[in-house]
Amino acid sequence: WLTIDGQEIYRHTKAAGHIFEKVSDEALYRKMGFRVATRPDGVAREVVGISEEKRDKYSSRRRTITKGTAELAKAYEERTGRAPGAHELARMAQWVNLT
Incomplete structure (x- = not known):
């Protein structure tokens, strides 16, 4: 073999x-x-x-990621005094998605 x-x-x-x-x-x-x-x-x-509106309405995963990213972004802004940039937001979304 x-x-x-x-x-x-x-x-x-x-x-x-x-x-x-x-x-x-x-x-x-x-x-x-x-x-x-x-x-x-x-x-x-x-x-x-399928419109983005309908897709978002029925996507629980997307809602979870969006909510978690918003929470992380708020904490980031409170900690640093500035809103996170696009790269930072993308990393936050990845982290929420993987946890």
Whole structure:
């Protein structure tokens, strides 16, 4: 018996991910009529045609992150005397998301 060449598999991980996205997007459309597209920020994919307002209304995770980030930003401003910048807010949101 020989072991599988992990380096060769790793080399194709990104391509496999793209294939998975395409196949799952097509299945979602075929079975449910939904189209999926990459968000403008390029970070994730989302169902096309759902307004940001509706998405935010039904996204408990987003609400949790937004609330937690606001609390951290308030504490930051009280501690430093200035509002956090965009980079700091992004780090706060990441921290809230991961805890």
